[in-house]
Amino acid sequence: MPSSRSTRRWEDLEVVARNGLLDRRAFFKGGAAFAAAITGYTLSDSAAAQQLPDAPWSAAAGSLLTPYGAPSQFENGVARTLSNPKGEPRTQHARTPHHLINGTFTPNGLHFIISHSGNPDIDPEKHRLVIHGLVRQPLVFTLDALMRYPMVSRMAFVECGGNGAPLFSKEPIDATVQALHGLVSCAEWTGVMLSTLLEETGIDPKAKWLIAEGADSLALSRSVPMTKALDDAMIALYQNGERLMPGNGYPMRLLLPGWEGNMNVKWLRRIKLVETPAMSYYEARTYAPILPSGKAYQFYFLQEVKSFITHPSPGLKLSGPGFYEISGLAYSANGRIAKVMVSADGGKSWTQAALQAPVLPKAFARFRVPWRWDGGPAVLQSRAWDEAGNVQPTRAQIVAARGETKTVPNVMGFPNQHYNGPTSWGIERSGEVKHVYA
Numbered sequence: 214m215p216s217s218r219s220t221r222r223w224e225d226l227e228v229v230a231r232n233g234l235l236d237r238r239a240f241f242k243g244g245a246a247f248a249a250a251i252t253g254y255t256l257s258d259s260a261a262a263q264q265l266p267d268a269p270w271s272a273a274a275g276s277l278l279t280p281y282g283a284p285s286q287f288e289n290g291v292a293r294t295l296s297n298p299k300g301e302p303r304t305q306h307a308r309t310p311h312h313l314i315n316g317t318f319t320p321n322g323l324h325f326i327i328s329h330s331g332n333p334d335i336d337p338e339k340h341r342l343v344i345h346g347l348v349r350q351p352l353v354f355t356l357d358a359l360m361r362y363p364m365v366s367r368m369a370f371v372e373c374g375g376n377g378a379p380l381f382s383k384e385p386i387d388a389t390v391q392a393l394h395g396l397v398s399c400a401e402w403t404g405v406m407l408s409t410l411l412e413e414t415g416i417d418p419k420a421k422w423l424i425a426e427g428a429d430s431l432a433l434s435r436s437v438p439m440t441k442a443l444d445d446a447m448i449a450l451y452q453n454g455e456r457l458m459p460g461n462g463y464p465m466r467l468l469l470p471g472w473e474g475n476m477n478v479k480w481l482r483r484i485k486l487v488e489t490p491a492m493s494y495y496e497a498r499t500y501a502p503i504l505p506s507g508k509a510y511q512f513y514f515l516q517e518v519k520s521f522i523t524h525p526s527p528g529l530k531l532s533g534p535g536f537y538e539i540s541g542l543a544y545s546a547n548g549r550i551a552k553v554m555v556s557a558d559g560g561k562s563w564t565q566a567a568l569q570a571p572v573l574p575k576a577f578a579r580f581r582v583p584w585r586w587d588g589g590p591a592v593l594q595s596r597a598w599d600e601a602g603n604v605q606p607t608r609a610q611i612v613a614a615r616g617e618t619k620t621v622p623n624v625m626g627f628p629n630q631h632y633n634g635p636t637s638w639g640i641e642r643s644g645e646v647k648h649v650y651a
């Protein structure tokens with residue numbers, strides 16, 4: 214029996230923004246009417262039962278269990294894309310397929326990776342973390358020693374400063390959300406707070422920065438202000454419950470929640486307390502691009518408030534007019550996401566999205582809005598606000614501030630960094646989704 218709350222026809226639900234955006238609570242109001250509209254089924258109980266397939270997997274005992282699980286063979290296409298699969302001597306990227314997963318954290322096998330000189334194969338027994346420099350007592354930590362300290366767990370996103378950089382281009386890009394925004398992921402990290410270890414070594418008051426260094430052949434190093442080190446920096450040992458993946462820093466990495474991916478030094482082996490920053494390769498070159506004014510940010514640490522729609526997005530074709538959920542990810546280095554607005558007409562009219570609870574600081578928030586596609590052209594866009602009151606800039610604003618790719622000669626020809634403007638998806642009559650500028 215349909216309950217009274219499900220007797221409203223979803224077609225009659227009020228459109229709250231142009232091109233068919235519905236109120237974020239419409240699903241609760243629409244009830245079974247939504248389901249019938251999506252499945253196409255309005256059946257009696259017995260007719261519904263007859264729809265169960267007579268399948269071979271229900272006819273005999275199933276396969277053997279495995280000691281370590283892997284996804285279903287039918288999910289083989291859910292994979293990262295690799296920028297340098299033969300491992301030529303330059304950076305390798307592995308990008309997260311945001312359009313093929315859902316929720317708020319990234320499975321370990323799909324977490325993005327950027328490794329500038331490959332992933333070292335570190336024997337955890339032989340690895341050491343040294344903390345020295347402007348300390349009272351330099352210390353060397355084995356993994357065993359670290360495992361005995363009090364630990365904490367927190368959700369945090371890691372995002373490369375170059376994520377979304379193609380969106381500084383003049384023309385729209387024929388690419389998926391994986392290609393455009395696949396260099397951000399979110400995991401539950403567990404480890405020892407750096408402040409706990411610094412209490413042991415003691416801190417010389419002259420120390421204003423630390424230099425963190427990795428054990429890869431490149432010995433990637435970055436300077437970190439002591440304020441961040443003592444705030445929420447962590448020596449991460451576990452990722453989504455299991456030990457770090459080799460590509461994400463096994464057996465330990467520096468986690469600086471919300472800060473530029475590059476500073477989250479993987480395969481961490483050294484922390485040296487110093488008075489002034491090192492001006493290392495990545496902080497002085499790659500992540501200090503020249504601005505249209507001719508000046509450069511000396512340091513640009515925060516991954517500021519940002520959002521993008523993952524469903525629908527290029528590669529996910531709509532199968533005809535009707536009901537869809539628009540959903541995506543929002544995050545900010547400045548705390549929790551406060552609000553996400555969604556537009557289906559390229560930013561002219563907006564409605565507020567529902568946020569999946571719990572909304573955690575410096576972590577992915579999943580937003581959702583019900584949408585009735587009328588089969589005509591539409592342009593989907595999202596815009597996020599964080600609890601500190603920051604809002605995503607418009608594309609015009611961020612392009613004016615940073616410059617369009619290639620129009621500004623940028624020392625080494627690097628694209629601009631830190632794109633946190635909107636991403637627009639154009640819906641064509643065929644149901645195809647394409648990146649557009651709106």
Ligand SMILES: Nc1nc2c(c(=O)[nH]1)N[C@H]1C(S)=C(S)[C@@H](COP(=O)(O)O)O[C@H]1N2
Nearest residue numbers: 325326327328329373427433461474475479
């Ligand atoms: N030691 C070391 N740390 C590193 C890197 C590296 O190549 N070596 N890559 C950096 C870059 S550019 C980014 S964006 C992040 C990515 O973290 P992830 O690979 O765990 O996603 O790690 C950073 N830490």
Ligand SMILES: [Mo]
Nearest residue numbers: 373374474475
């Ligand atoms: Mo990066």
